[in-house]
Amino acid sequence: MGKIRIALAGVGNCASALVQGIEYYQRYEEQQTEWPLGLMHRRIGGYGPGDLEVVAAFDIDARKVGRPVSEAIFAPPNCCLKIVPQVSHIPVAVQMAPVLDGVSPHMAKYPPEHSFVVAREKPVDVAQKLKESGAEVLLNYMPVGSEDAARYYAECCLQSGVSFINCMPTFIVSDPDWGARFEKAGIPAAGDDVKSQLGATILHRSLVHLLQKRGLKVDRTYQLNVGGNTDFLNMLNRERLMTKKRSKTEAVSSLLPEDFHQDNLHVGPSDYVPWQKDNKIAFLRIEARGFGGFPMHIELRLSVEDSPNSGGCMIDAVRCVKLARDRGVGGPLTSISAYTMKHPPEVMDDEEARCRVEEFITGTRER
Secondary structure, eight states: OOOEEEEEEOOSHHHHHHHHHHHHHHHHHHHOOSOOTTOSOSOBTTBOGGGEEEEEEEEOBTTTTTSBHHHHTTSTTOOOOOSSSOOOOOOOBOEEOOOTTOSOGGGGGSOTTTSOOBOOOOOOOHHHHHHHHTOSEEEEOOOTTOHHHHHHHHHHHHHHTOEEEEOSSSOSTTSHHHHHHHHHHTOEEEOSSBOOTTOHHHHHHHHHHHHHHTTOEEEEEEEEEEEOSHHHHHTTSGGGOHHHHHHHHHHHHTTSOTTOOGGGEEEEEEEEOGGGTTEEEEEEEEEEEOGGGOEEEEEEEEEEETTGGGHHHHHHHHHHHHHHHHHTOOEEOHHHHHHHBSSOSSOOOHHHHHHHHHHHHHTSSOO
16 A cells, blocks of 8 residues: 655654654564554554654754654653664654744743753745655644644645644644635645543543443543643643643533533643653542432542553544545544544544544545
């Protein structure tokens, strides 16, 4: 089937996990015959997880700009654990991107090993570089709150004919106006705000759904997240959290009754703990009532490496977007967005989303 040529907007921890994962599964396919560990789909439309190829990358950090992607993914402030001992050389240099609102001012107060060091380079024309690279799909890994930067990359995709996967919670693919633009241009897109393979949001959704299916009434619930990577440091600026909080909240509230009082639902980041690095700890509490009004409380603590946890969703999203390109389907892809994103264009139950993805892969559903 050939390769799927991808571009990275932001070479942070999530990009590091993805690139390492591509290498991992390339080796796995060469050495193993059983079902690969940690994948939801072994192949999609003939494409394996190792068929993704990085052909362009953009960042603003002086420790990454100008370096090959295979080296930049391990440069500070990245702290993603190594999935493979080393990555094969990728002869694609990270290019200087426009800074725009990609760096929150408060991050300058922190040591460089935890924060960004903005390079003194002239930004490239991203749309032109995408055309030159032959990229087919761009993954937007901008920090939370980078509203202008996210829209800039979406515009570059529209200009260059490249598909857009929005991994962060700026509402683009789920925005009807943006969606119509991708539809008119015939460019498939997926988003917004990538889920983890098994993270706090999908677990929270599953528990709320289970309680309601079993006849219990949810009265109050919260989800608090603590971590030590640049994502959590960036989110200390609460002004950048509006869309992130809304995305995570709506992912849970969409399963609750319409009259559920919003004061009884709290979802969002809690704090930044540097020594946790890329490990995220989530705390969930659900208070509910069952038969005869008896009370039930669920307390749950989840500890997981944050960045690799989204890798499986991204590998599926990229392959579904490529499949749509092969079939000539443009616009927002509702099934894979609902399956892999917290704020998709069409909200649906997780099992329904999974079934629709299978129908899309087999060709019985257009998008």
